[in-house]
Amino acid sequence: DVKVTQSSRYLVKRTGEKVFLECVQDMDHENMFWYRQDPGLGLRLIYFSYDVKMKEKGDIPEGYSVSREKKERFSLILESASTNQTSMYLCASRPPDRPYEQYFGPGTRLTVT
Amino acid sequence: GNSVTQMEGPVTLSEEAFLTINCTYTATGYPSLFWYVQYPGEGLQLLLKATKADDKGSNKGFEATYRKETTSFHLEKGSVQVSDSAVYFCALIRNSGGYQKVTFGTGTKLQVIP
Numbered sequence: 001d002v003k004v005t006q007s008s009r010y011l012v013k014r015t016g017e018k019v020f021l022e023c024v025q026d027m028d029h030e031n032m033f034w035y036r037q038d039p040g041l042g043l044r045l046i047y048f049s050y051d052v053k054m055k056e057k058g059d060i061p062e063g064y065s066v067s068r069e070k071k072e073r074f075s076l077i078l079e080s081a082s083t084n085q086t087s088m089y090l091c092a093s094r095p096p097d098r099p100y101e102q103y104f105g106p107g108t109r110l111t112v113t
Numbered sequence: 114g115n116s117v118t119q120m121e122g123p124v125t126l127s128e129e130a131f132l133t134i135n136c137t138y139t140a141t142g143y144p145s146l147f148w149y150v151q152y153p154g155e156g157l158q159l160l161l162k163a164t165k166a167d168d169k170g171s172n173k174g175f176e177a178t179y180r181k182e183t184t185s186f187h188l189e190k191g192s193v194q195v196s197d198s199a200v201y202f203c204a205l206i207r208n209s210g211g212y213q214k215v216t217f218g219t220g221t222k223l224q225v226i227p
Contacts, residue, residue: 004156035217040219041219042202042217042218042219042220043157043202043217044217045214045215048212048214050212056212058214090156090157092156092157099206099213099215100145100147100159100162100206100215101159102157102159102215103156104157104158105156106154106155106156107156
């Protein structure tokens with residue numbers, strides 16, 4: 001079974017802090033994604049990566065950056081956390097030949113106070 | 114642009130009731146359509162898919178038919194169980210800037226009571 005793990009289930013940070021959310025997948029997938037999930041808005045794509053050291057902006061990249069130094073690991077970085085970044089963050093990976101087959105991690109619920 | 118519209122929840126049903134969760138889409142061309150499910154405390158899982166018009170996706174007793182004429186992909190199940198309580202997301206795949214991205218609906222929470 002594909003496993004996607006995220007470093008924390010719950011995280012509380014203060015406004016202005018730098019925040020790292022880590023995601024690791026064990027199926028050698030090239031493609032990895034970061035979404036945020038908010039009530040009434042569904043999932044929105046923040047950033048994605050199709051290969052090591054490659055990154056592309058999604059629909060809502062402002063206030064975020066990412067890092068992909070190894071194939072299995074995709075990190076989301078909040079350079080200076082703000083209260084409007086309080087959300088559930090979901091990481092996903094998928095094989096390149098089956099774009100619909102995304103495997104999601106359990107999510108990190110981030111609260112910025 | 115491409116978008117997915119789902120009925121708002123929560124939907125509350127008694128066990129063994131019939132379920133319909135409506136989903137309509139707006140897209141250029143002919144996107145592939147999906148339903149994902151998110152059980153409490155977990156990430157999303159692919160439930161079923163349909164890649165062309167008139168295709169019927171099915172899994173775990175759930176079904177959805179790709180209707181091009183009505184741009185719909187409604188999720189149905191004949192007899193729900195308490196274990197079906199979850200949030201259901203309708204989604205489509207779109208091509209954007211040479212990449213294939215998934216657009217999700219806002220999700221519909223289903224509560225099944227014994």
